[in-house]
Amino acid sequence: MTNTLHRFGTAESFADDYVIIAIPAKGAKGQGDPMPALKRFLELAHEYGAVNIGDAMNGGALRPTRHKHAIRHFFPRSPAPDFQKVIDGVTKPTTFAAVFDDREKAEAFTERLRQEDFGLSINISSSLENALGCCARAGIKRHSVGYSLGFEGVSDNDPNRNVLMLSTMCGHGMIAHSLARKMIDWVKEGRATPDQAVAALGRFCSCGIFNPSRARRILEDARTKTF
DSSP states (O other): OOOOGOOOGGGGGTTTEEEEEEETTTOOOOOOOOOHHHHHHHHHHTTTTEEEEETTTTTEOOOOOOSSSSGTSSSSSOOOOOOOHHHHOOOOOEEEEEEEOOHHHHHHHHHHHHHHSOOEEEEEESSSHHHHHHHHHHHHOOOOOOOOOOOTOOOTTHHHOOOHHHHHTSTTSSOOOOHHHHHHHHHHHTSSSSSHHHHHHEEEESSSSOOHHHHHHHHHHHTTTOO
16 A cells, blocks of 8 residues: 555546656565665656656655745745756665656556566556556556545535645645645736646655646646636
8 A cells, every 4th residue: 555545536637647656675685785776766767757756765856945934945946846866865775756647658667667677666556547557568467456445525526626636646745735725826816837836835745756747737727716
């Protein structure tokens, strides 16, 4: 089971959301140092067009600042992710993640992982259809499957659904509902561009599983709604 499964939205909303995770076996005899394989995992993810990468120890391609002025956490910082900083900054074995917004790229990356045979546990968190497509491209059968049971009492038409879709893209709960609503309001009011709002939200995700492409689409959708 993985916290990346607990993302709110309809099945259609995950068409551009693939979270591919690499996890080393803790304390496995004869495994050797997994760091070269983990770092290569991130390098390949960047090469194949991932929209975010990260590790659970240091964060993703968008990170917060130590600046004491609160507004500096949001603007006027660049909304561009820094993939090389993630790759160069890995420190120790942990959970590494790569996020894709395109089916062809995600499937090609999965196929490449099979060819590389890193000896790492690979987890694909997406819709079942998307995950099966990646397995088929790599020529493997899925080992197991985990389901999220969803959100009790929250419908697909709930007035706060866009807030939930944004905040649950951080499985550790680091993106507050109030922050997600503020970013939606700022985009509606023209105080921030969708790219700026996406960057502000993504910096609070501590492991790099936030999908900026899906977040941008959600913000654009929320901009046209009246709730």
